[in-house]
Amino acid sequence: MNIETIAAQAAHKIDSATGAVAPPIYLSTTFERDADGQYGRGFVYSRSNNPNRQALEECMALLEGGHSAVAFSSGMAAISSVFQALSPGDHILLPSDCYHGTSQVVRDVFSDWGLKATTVDMTDPEQVSRALLPSTRIVWTETPSNPVLKITDLAGIAAIAHDAGALCVSDNTWASPILQQPLALGVDLVVHSTTKYLGGHEDVLGGVVVGRQDSDFLRRIRSIQSRYGAVPSPFDCWLVMRGIRTLAIRMPAHSERALRIARFLEEQPRVERVHYPGLPDHPGHATASAQMSAYGGMLSFQVRGGIEEAFGVAAKVKVFVRATSLGGTQSLIEHRASTEGPTSSTPDNLLRVSVGLENVDDLMEDLAQAL
Ligand SMILES: *Cc1c(COP(=O)(O)O)cnc(C)c1O
DSSP: OOHHHHHHTGGGOOOTTTOOSSOOOOOOSBOOOOTTSOOTTSOOBTTTOOHHHHHHHHHHHHHHTOSEEEEESSHHHHHHHHHHTSOTTOEEEEESSOOHHHHHHIIIIITTTTOEEEEEOTTOHHHHHHHOOTTEEEEEEESSOTTTOOOOOHHHHHHHHHHTTOEEEEEOTTTHHHHOOGGGGTOSEEEEETTTTTTOSSOOOOEEEEESSOOHHHHHHHHHHHHHOOOOOHHHHHHHHHHHTTHHHHHHHHHHHHHHHHHHHHTOTTEEEEEOTTSTTSTTHHHHHHHOSSOOSEEEEEESSOHHHHHHHHHHOSSSEEOSOOOSSSOEEEEHHHHHOTTOOSOTTEEEEEOOSSOHHHHHHHHHHHO
């Protein structure tokens, strides 16, 4: 089945009890046990499993081409489950440009648990090889990366990780499975913040881990899901499934608009630099063209000057919304360094843009007047 069909039908989950085409939301926290003590219908208690969560997990496994998926209450819960599945003394390689929450949780929480981490430029395979240790268990990738849209060669980095006996994990939030399929490139685990493009409407928080194969590590993540209990509610799962139905047409639409805006920004005298992998002079353009079907709806740009000039531009937008997050129908603009806080290494003059689904001329006009 092609991915557009899987997405449009949300994995064809017709309710078996009633034939409902839009699935019901199963709010029940507990499920009846058979007279012989079995749970013949497969559900026991909603922390361990729930019909809506199961449907979302099956759908995500199909979309990413994986063996199975494990859903969480947020992207950070999904990401943390991967680190929680490691053991004290294990070593992680993290990319220098990466979602701030990921590097922060490793530094501030998991270092106390005895996990070791080294930060490298994931776009440089030699640096990655040199940083590997005998104890390296995970090579973490995020492409395009947050916030300067670096592009990592997923097949190349997965091969390096495997040679060293480590797993390669890829945060596929920004590309979504429509634009990029990391598992097919050899990556072992994909993580998502489903809060972003998968949910797609800025109204639900969630996360998911998808494994290429069944493994002890994936089973450990599943057991962390039900024991630690950072599980998504049935309604959250339902909302993400609803978002998925339009994902395959939303992603190319976000990407087309973002490319137009990136080209437009390049021409603006008050813009110093545009970061978008769809631009031919972006250092990751060739790799992105090889591993993505379009370049996505995220871009960032640096305003000539410093923090004040960048805030000045953000202050003047009327169509864009000044807010964090991404992946929804409304275009957002954000001064990223101040969101990330004092440990941020994001340039002070950088604005991050999530291009929504508005008319692109309205968006360009808005940026033109703000600049
Ligand atoms: C937003 C985001 C996360 C965190 O997800 P939450 O749902 O906010 O917990 C992780 N990775 C990337 C790339 C993100 O954009």
